Amino acid sequence: MKNSSSIRFSYIDVEGYRGRNFKLDLDPSKSQHVFVMDGNTGKTTLIELLRWCFNYKESNAEGNFRHMFADPAHVMDWDFPDEEQECIIEIGFSKKGQDYVFKRTTKGTYSIEKDQEDEKGTGDMIESISDTLEIDRGSEVYQGDKVNEILNELRISPSADYFLFDGERAREYMLYASDKKEVHNLVEAINKRVTPRRLTTYKQKLNELQKRIYDELGSKASKQGQTRIFNKINDIKREIKKAEKEKTDFEDEIKIRRRKVLEFENRVEELDKKIIDSKSEELEKRHDLEKKINTLKTEIASKRENIIGNLLEILSSEKNFNLIEDIKENIREKGRLPEPYREDLIDICLNSDPPTCEICDRELDEESKEKVKKLREQVAPHDIQNFLTAEVHKDNKKYDMGELNKKINEDLEEYEDLVGELESLDLSEKEEKLINERDEKREKIREFESEIGDYEGEVEAIESLIEEKKEEKKELEKKSKMLKQYRMVLDEIESAKEAIQITKGEIKDETIDIISDTLAESVNYILGDDFSARLTEDSLLLGQNDRFHREVGGMSGKLILSYCFAESMTEVNPMIIDTPVGNIDDSVREKLSEHLITNHNQIILLCLPTELDYFIDPMNPQKEYVENKEEVTWLL
């Protein structure tokens, strides 16, 4: 365990946080450092500051500092309320030959008023918190949340709850191990520790890849999905086939009618020729009359359309609307309607002291005042005034209905004359028959052409439907092909995820076994041969004479179990411990001391002066320490 990490702290400098100012200088050549500090001199603050710096990234640090059981607790110095403060903590450490300097600067003030107002608040009014991490004296410098990312990679942040150890933490672990209701905290902590990060990252990447594929496909590429698409393609194929059959049927109908039209046109041509060949004077006349009648019909219809289309316009264009405007002017003049702007003038007259006419400057007597007041009530509202002054909208068109009627009547008379003339024409039976047949054929041609037009419209609609369906089919086929390809990839992803899950389980079991063995060995060494410990996925138990139970061991034994648990869970090797042997029996202090020396490449202890007996001797055989209860001191 001693060589599992090469991290070593070189100094910790605190300036201003909670009014503490001290620097712990650590000799890189020494493995153990003991600082003797009186009560209430900043031991707990230091441990909590370190946890705060390592556990919370810059953007999430505000309001997350805790101290003893106060959560949140203030970070600014409350001895200097309402003053601008700048608090700095700087931590120097090295790993694998590289030097790192972490620095967190917090700017702001402490407000007594705010502290009293807000029950849940701390009184801190933080202006800014900024983190920097400098590597190898400035060869690389990181700022902001990136700093915490690097602390994570160095495994400092995930271990902050273990290698920074104090009575509060010890109490927590004792509680987890002894209280069934709290055991879930232990399970969460163990799971976090033993789950291989890299495998979790791989699994996340596979999940992302899977999601990207789902997004791309717009579905989960299930077998049912594939079947649905297959069925849909078949439905579309059937629809296309049906539409093509309908199209052919319509085209056949069109062909039949085209043949008929051609046949009838030939016949009409033949009949025309016969009629023309007969050169009958009556026939020529009939042609001429028919033409004139049709022209007249079109003219009459056009004139009537014109009348209906203009009925509404007649209402606003036939009259001299200036007369109405004169009437309105007359009303305004004769009625002397007070205009809206008069209201202001009336107000000025009534509100002056004494009330005086604004126009003639004469003082108003009581009777005049009453009149003026009444006048105010009679001011014409804006919309009424606007209506009375507005011009009447008119269209400058003229419709001579008399002339139009006269023309229509003349046309109708002519029409009746022409029809009479046409009916009086005496045609021979043979000619009559020819003409009737020709007219019938012409009528039929018109009918067929109209039907052809309708059918062509249908064909066009069907063609566009077929195109649409083909396009839809093409899209579905493309999707189906993609589904097949991606299905293979997705199956591979599922297998890889399954393998990761199995491996994670195996690694977890193995890691728990290793931690448990280390824990047992440590407990056994410190507490003696009768004692052991066991860590499982959901329990942390102390054992005495092979009896493992949450009630085994007194306060001292359980404290040792907590120590050993924290040691076995940390992924970095140094231990920084606040009040290390406060409640530990004198009999095991020496063993604990030996154990710590053996297992950690760097031990930093923040001790009360009363803790030195039986504990420091193994660390410092030369006994060359200096004790100074006023100042923070480190012992060689």
Next chain:
Amino acid sequence: MATLGTIKIPLELQSLIERISDEKEGMLDEYKPDDFDSKKYNEISFLLQFNRLVDPVIIAMFIGLFKSQSLPPEQEKEMEIDLEVNGEYEFNVDIEKYKELFNNYLLCLWIKRNGYPNKDDNIYLYREELYDFLKEINDDDYFEKIIIPFYTKKSCQEETKRSFISRLEDSGYVGFKKEELSMASPEFLGKELINLQDKFWENVIMPLNLE
């Protein structure tokens, strides 16, 4: 902008509007005479010349005014008006231009009934009544709920012949025989509208300009 929503109208007018609506949608054959023959009748309905379905409503409104030369009922008589009409139609169109002209005619009619203001009379009372009347007819809601139903109903009340609106519906297809034209031909209806308008001017507007 005066926009018409759903308004109450006489059934005759509703029937005409629905017919124009159908014809505009291409359902022409339904309204052609039973003996329709392109040699005897016009082939395309003249009613398709109406730009908007509300146009016959406006025409009916003016005809009602010209024929009746009545002032509109006061607002509290709304219920009575509701009972007199029996159909309704939704338009949602702007009729501002015609509403304004119509209200100018109504004002002239009001002056004809009440006379011009006279300084010897109680001019305060005259002004109040004038404001009340103008406020009422310029209120869009009153125009939609009272004026249109009232005057369109008047346009359909005929004692001796078929109403203008009823004949207008039949003017869609008329034949080309002079004696068949009777009173439903477009030219007859056009002339009738102009005559009615002229009578209103002669009776109401011209005398006011002589005073």
